Amino acid sequence: MLIFSRFKNCFKFPFKIVRTFASQTDDGLLKTPLYDLHLSHGATMVPYAGHSMPMTYAEQSHIESHNWVRQSVGIFDVSHMCQHVFAGQNATKFLEQITPSDLIELEPSRWKLSALMLRTGGILGDTIIAKLGQDGYYIVTNAACKDRDLTFLRFLLESLPGSVDNEVLAGWGLISVQGPKAAILLAKLTDDNLSNLKFGRTAFANFGGNSHFVSRSGYTGEDRFEISLPPAHTLHFTEQLLNRVPVTRLIGLAARNSFRLEAGLCLYGNDIDETTTPVDASLRFIVGKRRLAESGFNGFDTPASTGRREKDGKTEIGRITSGCPSPTLGYNIAMGYVSAINNSDKKKLSSGDNVLIEIRDVKRPAKITKMPFVKPKYYR
Template identity: 45%
Template sequence: MSSSIKARILPFVIKRANSSSSALKHTPLYDLHVNAGATIVPFAGFSMPLQYKDQTISASHRWTREHSGLFDVSHMVQWFIRGENATAYLESITPSSLQELSSFHSTLSTFTNENGGIIDDTIIAKHDDNTYYVVTNAACSEKDELNLKKHLENWKGVELERVQDRALIAIQGPETAAVIQSLAPSYDFSALKFGQSAYVDFKGVQCLVSRGGYTGEDGFEISIPANASVDFAQNVLADQRVRPIGLGARDTLRLEAGMCLYGSDIDDTTSPVEGSLSWIIGKRRRQENNFVGSSRILKELKEGASRRRVGFIVENAPARHGSIVEVDGVQVGRITSGCPSPTLGKNIAMGYISTGFHKSGTSAHVKIRNKLQPATVVRMPFIPTNYYK
């Protein structure tokens, strides 16, 4: 199973790398990965760990589901957006209701283009009415910055800061809260719920801690000064409940949790409605109709989109990105992500299917290596989430 997953992951991460390996960047934790025996691959312009020695992707996946895994996500881009018009500025380029968001609460959102497509998906955390912390994808770094700066011209008094001197570490799994609590005993992590964040002192180092992640498990993402990140990661990994986890298991974990990967499951042609992300569009925003791309998006909310992102259980063989989906011999969709599920022991996938065929239980076939394999449309996530709410 693990070799099949690795074969699927490697072409994708290489495709997302810079054209020249010599131009690849290193995160502050790069040497830690190398010393831990990581297989290093190019991903989104960075040299990143795919997996670690003596630890298959499937084993890493299961360890995270049962214990706690440490992920280096320092390749992600962190931003602070400040100013008296910060809320209005962000609401003009995303469909989310940020006015209603409480301090130190966050939401998944998307930057949308004029055609209603998704420029990138993002997490937006509100610190106060004038301050937002935003995390975006490394692979979209250049176009995100261009988009943010382009729209910034319409708003006075808004400051855009791209954070340069901080690492970002994700720790995920059912034992994570106990691990983190032991490192900062003066802070009560039980008071921090899913989607909330706080500044926490870890042995004299102030970190921005957000409860959430990309695996479907309870966990935290920790923004920490780069010069303190290695010591912090080593202290976390000194706990026997924690292992370092690479990109391979990160991908299978997020797919089981039904989470999108930008550039594979959503892109600048996909609307939030097509991507089954309508829930991020607040009631007030639907009424105001004043964000970029709102014409198409609100029309699809009212009349329905022509296709929908759905989950699939596929028999006999794992589906690949781009595999055709057929119903009664007619092409009705394509797979965007697929893998053997280490948790379920089944082949899972997500992709797009024409509206009318998107209901759970619909029987279909997926073309894999020129053979049609039976498949069934199912609800996502594929396994229950374990968020701390």
């Protein structure tokens, strides 16, 4: 029995899973369901997380793509992410073991940001968890370490035989529609009232007679809808979006990265990894109050690191983990880790302080600032 079908009574529209596996390019990279569409729009394809993904598109620079989404609406193909459904009487217990989130407190039809935690306290990968019903969850895990995450999950699932079911939606599409006109665009394809779907909520919505799982979030800092689609529906759905007014464009990885930096969001492998705790990464908010009091999740007793390290006889006060020119702000921005104390004069460092960043042996002036760099515009 397919897992999603167990929750059809929780929503207005039933949902059915079709098992399909992604095809590959000649060099062994996986294709998303929109691979041919990307090529037809002149995409520059690059290897990313084991997939062939669009970086930019013909006659559309990175900056133009970025600004377009800020002003209108764009479509991001994020089908390289790994989509799961977990269900069963011990599904909540299992997920609370490997994440610090309070999933009992999480209401059905809501989602939250979380992380897969190692027993060492490090982050195996960031994740989104949406509650479908009493014992059912839709989860999106990181693409960059998909095989490792799956091995981790399967190993732990074996310790609870028969009590937790896991369905991986292999080959499914995941389309992100983002920008201030995103809601206007999607409203043209559904009779459902998406204005009731606020930030942090999920629903099944009817698009042309087909029911699709939709969440409202904001990886760019702009209004964002994410739609999970069976492989057979992904291309047609996306083409419908492209052929509607307001005019939309396909947007590649280059703009996706500059958006997430402006929003102050971590990229796994750059800003967070197995050596990083949620406290290190200023992600304490993903740890539920009840979970912190009761403990019991992987890594709950691991202290945060100091953020300082020795290099060539000097003590660094921090390190940059990712950075880029900000198209919205017009200057360079970067994310990194800065120690609370400058060892040279014992001065406490805080937002607004000036520092030097060493880039290729050249010291450049910078200022510590709070994130996000660009104020988000979520629909609440």
